[in-house]
Amino acid sequence: MVSGQTIGVAGAGSIGCFVGGMLAAGGRPVALLARPRVIAEIEASGLRPTSFEGFDQTIPRDRFALSENPSVFEDAGVVLVTVKSADTAAMADVIARHAPSDVVVVSLQNGVGNAAVLRNRLPGRRVLGGMVPFNVIALGNGRFHRATSGDIVIEQDEARTAETLSVPGLKVRPTDNIEGVQWGKLLFNLNNALNALADLPLRKQLSQRAWRRLFADQMAEGLAAIRAEGIKSVSPTPLPVGLVTHLLRVPNFIFEAVLGRTMKIDPEARSSMWEDLQRGRRTEIDYLQGVITEIADRRGLDVPLSRRIVELIRQAERDANGSPGLTPEQIRRRY
Numbered sequence: 264m265v266s267g268q269t270i271g272v273a274g275a276g277s278i279g280c281f282v283g284g285m286l287a288a289g290g291r292p293v294a295l296l297a298r299p300r301v302i303a304e305i306e307a308s309g310l311r312p313t314s315f316e317g318f319d320q321t322i323p324r325d326r327f328a329l330s331e332n333p334s335v336f337e338d339a340g341v342v343l344v345t346v347k348s349a350d351t352a353a354m355a356d357v358i359a360r361h362a363p364s365d366v367v368v369v370s371l372q373n374g375v376g377n378a379a380v381l382r383n384r385l386p387g388r389r390v391l392g393g394m395v396p397f398n399v400i401a402l403g404n405g406r407f408h409r410a411t412s413g414d415i416v417i418e419q420d421e422a423r424t425a426e427t428l429s430v431p432g433l434k435v436r437p438t439d440n441i442e443g444v445q446w447g448k449l450l451f452n453l454n455n456a457l458n459a460l461a462d463l464p465l466r467k468q469l470s471q472r473a474w475r476r477l478f479a480d481q482m483a484e485g486l487a488a489i490r491a492e493g494i495k496s497v498s499p500t501p502l503p504v505g506l507v508t509h510l511l512r513v514p515n516f517i518f519e520a521v522l523g524r525t526m527k528i529d530p531e532a533r534s535s536m537w538e539d540l541q542r543g544r545r546t547e548i549d550y551l552q553g554v555i556t557e558i559a560d561r562r563g564l565d566v567p568l569s570r571r572i573v574e575l576i577r578q579a580e581r582d583a584n585g586s587p588g589l590t591p592e593q594i595r596r597r598y
């Protein structure tokens with residue numbers, strides 16, 4: 264991509280509006296493809312990316328394009344895909360029809376299969392996998408708040424797309440092992456469902472040892488499954504994944520001290536799956552715990568906790584009452 268070309272955001276929700284807003288704040292030309300309700304919110308209140316580090320800027324309306332019409336991608340050099348995983352294939356078709364043939368497509372989604380879906384449906388186009396380590400909360404009135412720390416990581420390419428996407432307040436790092444990075448993130452994302460079932464902010468949930476033990480047991484199942492596949496995951500934190508499963512089990516005062524040194528979490532941060540349940544939307548459970556149960560089915564592994572959590576999230580989706588607010592004991596009860 265030539266810097267100065269438009270950066271399209273395909274599906275501007277929490278991640279798309281924050282990343283798009285930061286890029287626009289950093290002087291990059293940005294075009295957001297969004298739903299009418301998101302457009303109405305931004306038209307009424309402005310686009311305001313904020314961060315736990317103190318960043319707070321309302322982006323002048325003439326600095327970015329905002330539309331429900333995918334023709335906003337017609338001169339894009341890069342398109343960032345920020346829809347939920349179930350919408351990736353449909354968004355690929357939109358990009359195929361509306362973005363230039365030499366566009367670079369970057370998946371900024373959770374899960375390990377989105378880049379492959381994009382590649383299959385966009386033959387001949389350059390697709391880069393990516394990983395967003397931080398949490399973004401949609402606070403309403405156009406405000407999209409980054410609530411935890413970490414840099415975005417994307418697959419390295421000759422055009423140095425990572426550099427083009429880096430602006431003050433938003434660092435994008437290149438990697439030559441995006442698969443390892445995405446599998447590592449998937450292990451941490453196994454807590455998304457726990458957080459969604461708990462109905463607690465992430466910080467409060469992780470401050471309780473019973474929740475951390477559940478998370479550690481969940482991670483251990485995930486780690487065993489992906490090791491059985493011969494995959495080596497890269498931890499999204501400074502600590503290796505194996506060590507994290509042990510650290511999660513330690514008493515609260517030790518955990519708090521280590522967490523404080525490795526990661527910042529705003530008191531309001533919650534997982535994107537919690538937000539899905541609150542809004543009555545389908546969750547990404549099939550792309551997170553579902554990946555672990557699929558490996559277990561193929562390899563004859565025992566992953567009772569993952570299966571139980573898939574079941575509980577599906578129940579919550581059917582009930583459409585938001586988070587059921589379960590305790591760790593209620594989650595463990597039936598297996």
Ligand SMILES: NC(=O)C1=CN([C@@H]2O[C@H](COP(=O)(O)OP(=O)(O)OC[C@H]3O[C@@H](n4cnc5c(N)ncnc54)[C@H](OP(=O)(O)O)[C@@H]3O)[C@@H](O)[C@H]2O)C=CC1
Pocket residue numbers: 273274275276277278279296297298301331345346347348350353354357371372373374395396397398399400534535544547
């Ligand atoms: N939120 C977070 O903190 C984090 C999220 N992630 C990952 O990032 C990805 C995006 O998550 P998030 O930003 O939370 O998701 P959101 O649901 O907030 O944003 C996606 C947006 O795309 C919209 N959309 C879907 N299809 C189209 C379309 N064809 N045209 C226009 N808009 C469309 C959705 O609308 P509608 O709902 O109406 O379909 C929604 O507004 C996920 O894979 C998630 O797991 C990763 C790290 C952190």
Ligand SMILES: CC(C)(CO)C(=O)C(=O)O
Pocket residue numbers: 373395396397398399411451452454455533534535536
């Ligand atoms: C909270 C976070 C950053 C990690 O679990 C996330 O990836 C999500 O909410 O989807």
